[in-house]
Amino acid sequence: MSVSARKEFTGRHVLLTGVTGYVGQLLLAKLLALSPDIAQVYVVIRSKQSLSASQRFRDLARTSLAFELVEKSCHARGIDDHLGWIESKCTAVSGDVSKPEFGIQDMKALMETIDVFIHSAADVGFTNTFTDAVRSNLMGTVNALDFAKQCIKRPLFCYVSTAYVSAHQRFDTYVHEAVPVAIPFPAKVLVDAMRDSDARRIEACAEMMVEMKWPNTYVMSKACAENYVLDHHGELPLEIIRPSMIASAWKDISQPGWNKSPQSGATLCTYAIGLGALTIAPIHEHVKNHLDLVPSDYVCNVILAALSTRLYEEKKKSATTDSSATSRIHYAVLGKHRIAANIFFPRTVAYFRKHPMPARIRNPRVKLYSGKTFDRSVALRYTAPIKVLKALESVLVGPLAKPSQLLVGAMEMISKLFRVSRWVVEAEFNFNDQGVAKIFNSLVPDEREILWDNLGLLNKEEYIDEFCAGVVKLMAEEERAKAKTKMQIKSNL
Numbered sequence: 172m173s174v175s176a177r178k179e180f181t182g183r184h185v186l187l188t189g190v191t192g193y194v195g196q197l198l199l200a201k202l203l204a205l206s207p208d209i210a211q212v213y214v215v216i217r218s219k220q221s222l223s224a225s226q227r228f229r230d231l232a233r234t235s236l237a238f239e240l241v242e243k244s245c246h247a248r249g250i251d252d253h254l255g256w257i258e259s260k261c262t263a264v265s266g267d268v269s270k271p272e273f274g275i276q277d278m279k280a281l282m283e284t285i286d287v288f289i290h291s292a293a294d295v296g297f298t299n300t301f302t303d304a305v306r307s308n309l310m311g312t313v314n315a316l317d318f319a320k321q322c323i324k325r326p327l328f329c330y331v332s333t334a335y336v337s338a339h340q341r342f343d344t345y346v347h348e349a350v351p352v353a354i355p356f357p358a359k360v361l362v363d364a365m366r367d368s369d370a371r372r373i374e375a376c377a378e379m380m381v382e383m384k385w386p387n388t389y390v391m392s393k394a395c396a397e398n399y400v401l402d403h404h405g406e407l408p409l410e411i412i413r414p415s416m417i418a419s420a421w422k423d424i425s426q427p428g429w430n431k432s433p434q435s436g437a438t439l440c441t442y443a444i445g446l447g448a449l450t451i452a453p454i455h456e457h458v459k460n461h462l463d464l465v466p467s468d469y470v471c472n473v474i475l476a477a478l479s480t481r482l483y484e485e486k487k488k489s490a491t492t493d494s495s496a497t498s499r500i501h502y503a504v505l506g507k508h509r510i511a512a513n514i515f516f517p518r519t520v521a522y523f524r525k526h527p528m529p530a531r532i533r534n535p536r537v538k539l540y541s542g543k544t545f546d547r548s549v550a551l552r553y554t555a556p557i558k559v560l561k562a563l564e565s566v567l568v569g570p571l572a573k574p575s576q577l578l579v580g581a582m583e584m585i586s587k588l589f590r591v592s593r594w595v596v597e598a599e600f601n602f603n604d605q606g607v608a609k610i611f612n613s614l615v616p617d618e619r620e621i622l623w624d625n626l627g628l629l630n631k632e633e634y635i636d637e638f639c640a641g642v643v644k645l646m647a648e649e650e651r652a653k654a655k656t657k658m659q660i661k662s663n664l
């Protein structure tokens with residue numbers, strides 16, 4: 172089999188959710204650069220802060236470094252105005268995935284054209300209530316699948332899941348990508364409970380998952396969503412992609428360490444190490460701890476390679492009488508190349524010692540502790556000082572008051588980070604991603620430069636340095652964006 176991703180997307184109409192997110196923007200840019208003869212990409216965007224979907228998309232195309240890939244590809248084809256070209260290839264559709272039919276008034280035209288439906292939108296926060304996480308991540312996926320099922324052309328449906336749907340299996344894992352995750356109830360039960368606003372049934376579902384050791388509401392909602400699409404995709408061909416912790420781009424973006432995931436545990440932990448606020452990390456006594464920090468550009472390569480090979484196979488199938496729909500699951504992970512915790516933490520500390528952050532509160536350092544020693548350390552370094560400083564709040568006045576509040580805020584943030592992300596550092600996941608090698612091997616050789624998969628060449632130390640640099644840049648951008656929003660709100664008052 173020799174598949175050309177460029178050809179498979181030629182003339183296709185693609186619908187993409189989550190384009191303003193980290194994966195979505197890079198995926199769109201890579202898709203447009205790879206297959207310029209694509210017919211049209213419809214990007215579903217909700218309006219936000221009085222900006223329409225079209226305005227948000229225009230801003231994204233103008234400011235996101237991801238689109239330098241499109242700029243390069245346009246220049247190579249003699250097109251100077253890459254932004255104009257992007258506008259000619261993409262249509263921004265105002266829609267909210269948490270609403271049935273995305274709240275789009277006239278879906279008919281869309282339903283007649285879509286060949287490929289990529290659902291990447293999600294709320295990736297780890298601290299949402301179960302109901303909020305389920306509303307965004309399960310109900311959003313139910314709405315996406317319902318939408319796709321009404322499309323005339325039986326589109327290929329791609330659901331961007333997470334490798335941590337199996338987070339409850341975190342210590343015994345040799346998790347195979349071909350194996351669907353088993354949740355303690357059919358996801359449809361939870362969908363019905365959400366539709367009936369039945370708080371008791373929703374709570375019961377949450378309790379069952381917590382009992383089975385899923386660590387947070389995000390992975391719980393994603394596991395339910397994956398279960399739902401597997402059970403209900405009906406006649407639609409289905410591709411599920413399971414990325415691990417998506418970190419910086421590795422090869423495709425000119426800015427080393429480019430990262431657009433400010434909320435992710437890896438970003439926040441790294442930033443907190445740089446500030447000198449995170450000084451301990453959990454490891455497990457009985458397993459070799461590793462972190463699966465996968466480059467975002469590789470994740471997009473897996474998605475595009477999986478979809479291209481699938482479009483090719485579906486085309487072959489349509490020439491026969493075989494109309495059966497099948498599902499496939501692929502990991503987009505570092506897998507056997509994952510980074511040992513005892514490399515990640517010392518290298519991160521070394522980076523920030525060499526490139527100190529102006530706002531640091533002390534020299535970065537991280538000690539790795541296991542089990543009860545870690546618990547005691549959290550109590551001693553975070554929980555107890557927070558209590559003391561809070562008790563002193565009313566007494567501390569003048570120049571001491573503000574730093575004390577800032578310190579409490581930082582320590583509370585770290586304690587929360589430990590609560591919601593400890594499991595991912597402490598666990599040992601061994602994701603088996605053999606199927607992915609097959610899909611890459613089936614691509615035509617001249618596209619392997621763009622859709623690369625040679626993770627074995629990743630220099631881990633260099634990648635950690637780039638990730639740290641990217642985190643610092645990202646958090647500075649976030650601060651500037653927050654300040655700008657505040658100014659706008661003030662000037663509107």
Ligand SMILES: NC(=O)c1ccc[n+]([C@@H]2O[C@H](COP(=O)([O-])OP(=O)(O)OC[C@H]3O[C@@H](n4cnc5c(N)ncnc54)[C@H](OP(=O)(O)O)[C@@H]3O)[C@@H](O)[C@H]2O)c1
Pocket residue numbers: 188189190191192193194195215216217219266267268269290291292293294295307311331332333334393413414415416417418431432435
């Ligand atoms: N980041 C990771 O480490 C990671 C790891 C494994 C799997 N994943 C999965 O990969 C996918 C993409 O993640 P990401 O990192 O790109 O997330 P992200 O940067 O937080 O982006 C999320 C996207 O979803 C959109 N969205 C959320 N709720 C929406 C709604 N109700 N209606 C319309 N759009 C909505 C957001 O739009 P707004 O701009 O309007 O908010 C944004 O475009 C998700 O499915 C996630 O679960 C991510």
